[in-house]
Amino acid sequence: MAAARAPAPPSPPPSPAPAASGDDGTTTTPQKKAAKRPRPPPALPWMRCPLPVDGGGVPLACVTGLDARIEAWLREEGVAVGGGRWAEGRARTRGRRGPTPPSPVSSASFTTLFPVQAAVWAATAGGRGGEHDLAVASPTGSGKTLAYALPAAHALLHAAGSVGARSGAAGAPPHPLRRARGVGALIVVPTRDLAAQVAAAVAPLFAAVGLTVATVAGGGDPGAEATALTGGGGGAAGGDYSLAPPARPADAVVATPGRLAAHLARLGEGGARAALSGLRFIVVDEADRLLRQHYGGWLDALNAAAPAPGSSPRCVRVAASATLTRDPAKVARLRLFRPRYVAAVAEEGPRAGGKYVLPPGLRVARLDVRGGGAGKPAALLALLRQLSADGSPALVFCGSVATAARVAAFLAAASPPVPAALAARGIPAPARAAALASLATGTLAALVASDGAGRGLDIDLSKAPSKTSLAVVNYDPPTHAKAFVHRAGRTARAGREGVVITLVRPEDGRHYSALASAVGGSAASSSLWRLPKGALGAVREGADAAVEAVGAGGKRRGAL
Secondary structure: OOOOOOOOOOOOOOOOOOOEEOOOOOEEOHHHHOOOOOOOOOOOHHHOOOEEEOOOOEEHHHOOOOOHHHHHHHHHHOOOOOOHHHHHHHHHHOOOOOOOOOOOOOOOOOOEEOHHHHHHHHHOOOOOOOOOOEEEEOOOOOOHHHHHHHHHHHHHHHOOOOHHHHOOOOOOOOOOOOOOOOOOEEEEOOOHHHHHHHHHHHHHHHHOOOOOEEEEOOOOOHHHHHHHHHOOOOOOOOOOOOOOOOOOOOOEEEEOHHHHHHHHHHHHHHHHHHHHOOOOEEEEEOHHHHHHOOHHHHHHHHHHHOOOOOOOOOOEEEEEEOOOOOOHHHHHOOOOOOOEEEEEOOOOOOOOOOOOOOOOOEEEEEEEOOOOOOHHHHHHHHHHHHHHHOOOOEEEEOOOHHHHHHHHHHHHHOOOOOOEEEEOOOOOHHHHHHHHHHHHHOOOOEEEEOHHHOOOOOOOOOOOOOOOOOEEEEOOOOOOHHHHHHHHOOOOOOOOOEEEEEEEOHHHHHHHHHHHHHHOHHHHHOEEOOOOOOHHHHHHHHHHHHHHHOOOOOOOOOOO
């Protein structure tokens, strides 16, 4: 019998590879060299080749297929949302100079479409084409609301049996988006304030051609809202825009998602389908936020009740946001049909590389805060006094509603007090609207808000002096890039210039640098904001007293 073999000795572990020496004398192991870079997030194929939003805009006289009544209203109304400085600035960032139409801020009339408005108009064939749905990503203040309102109004105006034919328009041509009597356009926005703002912006345009607009949002009359959706039942009109007559629903509805879902649930499956069977335009504004939250299952309810994608006649869907998501799973929930992606072209040069595009008239700056205790409140107080002396109202963003309330109380307790108001959750809508109007006219020096006001808020400076610009102040740095974009987007709107200033403590430095790098554009090359000499020392004692007066340093109230 053969003897058993002895087990082979274990092989020695492989010796580590020698470390490589770098140019700076440090050593780098091969494992570190082989570290994989994070993969870019997945994107749908059609989002990789966007239709660019660029150039100098399109004069109204050159807009193909624009109805003469809409063009006349735009020219007569003098709405300050044309191409102007935004288009000129975009052309310069691309290394060339495009057409330079009159600035909408100084012009007496609307003469030129913004680039995003011209791009959406062309992609939808002026509301007459139903071949594609759209996803629109363009900076805040670039005119997205009018970009989707124009083709929507145009589509309903020329649809067979629409108000356009009854208003005396001679020879209205037949329209491929033929619709039944009922709601023809549905615009969904995330908040009540934004719904009121959008309705107030689009209602005059629709009314100029005999179309009616209604809101379906929290705080309204449920009976009037039901009338707007389904017709019959009557109901009082509310706001500065008219509801449809009792016998018929509104032509366009601006709705918040939760309220819309509640009405569709009360109507039942058959009733909801009947109410929305005439839809020819669905707009999901601030789409990334609406897709991130549930809102009572509004999107599933809408998809079940609205005309199916690809049905005839077509219902065009438009998703819009300055920070539109590219997550395939989220975008798929919108059920876009043969979609096209309309997006602002990223900047070239040393400030490129970020995820988002900021308006070219926006200056991004940081104010470094030194010292503990009341150092940050003192810096804010000195900054607001500097901006007030320059005639610039300020919108101050805080990281929470509680902090916003404490900052507003601090400004009121300062000596002399800073004329300021609070716009946050819990403040009645009329009070918030009055505060916005006071800020726009210069009665208030500052409006303190939380991130809830960071989307869609439009402070109308049309009645202010032509050189007045709104300053956005980040008392607390935003937690992520999207919040920064939406906060900064409250200024540099409609061709005006603007500035966003972030207070940065030493412990916030790394976070702010990463945030600015992620945003890109002018944020990646933030300038250093400097207070006037001696300004901080002049307010230090008063700031300490104000902090003590509001009890901001107490354990129960929290610290500023």
